Amino acid sequence: MLGLIGSLTVGATAKQVAGKENRTTPIVQTGIERLLENPDQLKGKRVGLITNQTGVTKDLVHDVDALLARGVNLVAVYGPEHGIRGTEQAGSASGSFQDPKTGLPFYNLYGKNPREIARLFRDVDVVLYDIQDIGSRFYTYISTMAYAMKAAAIEDKPFIVLDRPNPIGGEKVEGPVLDPHFQSFVGLYPIPVRHGMTVGELAGWIQKQYLEKEFGTKAKLTVIPMRGWTRQMLFEETGLPWVPPSPNMPTVDTAEVYPGNGLFEGTNLSEGRGTTRPFEWIGAPYINSWELAQRLNRLELPGVAFREAFFQPAFSKHAGKNIGGVQFYITDRNKYEPVRTALSVMAEVKKQYPRQFSWRKDHWIDKLMGTDAVRKALDQGTSVNEIVSQWQEKLNAFENQRKTFLLYGTE
Secondary structure (H helix, E strand, C coil), X not given: CEEECCCCCCCCCHHHHCCCCCCCCCCCECHHHHHHHCHHHHCCCCXXXXXXXXXXXXXXXXXXXXXXXXXXXXXXXXXXXXXXXXXCCCCCCCCCEXXXXXXXXXXXXXXXXXXXXXXXXXXXXXXXXXXXXXXXCCCCHHHHHHHHHHHHHHCCCCEEEECCCCCCCCCCCEEXXXXXXXXXXXXXXXXXXXXXXXXXXXXXXXXHHHHHHHHHHHCXXXXXXXXXXXXXXXXXXXXXXXXXXXXXXXXXXHHHHHHHHHHHHHECCECCCCCCCCCCEEEECCCCHHHHHHHHHHCCCCCEEEEXXXXXXXXXXXXXXXXXXXEEEECCCXXXXXXXXXXXXXXXXXXXXXXXXXXXXXXXXXXXXXXXXXXXXXXXXCCHHHXXXXXXXXXXXXXXXXXXXCCCCCC
């Protein structure tokens, strides 16, 4: 049961945005803004809200404050990985506590399964979801959304997604489609690494492909879509404020490289955690930075250039060590392919440092990739072009399948 509130309006084009430096009104109106226009739909209901620090209005008012100011009976707030306030590092979340500002109970959902989450939904009548995603399958907020949707269905509670932009765009899809044998919290469903969908669109896909089959009419989803967003939009063109979705996602530039450079978590290379440019720098103590930069630039990978870089992570891999590596510079977002680029860098590092480079012993790379085929192919010396061609058929099938669930068009 999927509902849509309101109609969609095509937004301004990139050309219309250019030159309007004094714009004060965002081009894009998010789901929370549209809900606040008509909060009466929540009248008489006990409301639970899943959010974090990214759940803000265009004026940077947090959802909690905005909903309370409109008289909504907000009774509980729930947070994903990194916590409701986004202070925790990867793989952790703050515990449950009472908010000192509002007195509301704040609950941590990270690490809980759907039945455990369902128990937290028993005292609410409807669940809202408003978190800024970044467009990569292994970024866990969409897994939290999927678990919460299932929990709401278990309790027969309506689930409302307040949609936000995909900050890296809604046109491109890239990377292997997840093999169910490698299902984990960094990949629950068969979607590619870069899925090119908003959370509202993904929620509709999850609902139709899985939850309706399992729960029937108890799966009650409503998406409140944005106004003004189109698939080719850069985040900067939306006029919306960027709030870092997690401690190591400080800028939109970080989000752009993350579908590829997040994969370095599965190697012994630092992915830049513990530095001022997480995921834009990669390196290791054994790397000759200027030589690697030269070799990578000779590859002439589309839409990206490399600079030799030295850095010292304050925490995570190689903490406290001066290490060599490269910084990624996106020169053309339309041409840049983050997953292919990351694999090309891995292949070059393996070629230069065959004895030093290694995968994490737990084969975390396979969970991030959603398959072990890529790791095995790189180890066998298969070219990156051939690796990419091997996942293309399933990627094309997903791209055709997702068309049914897209809520927004292009200019």
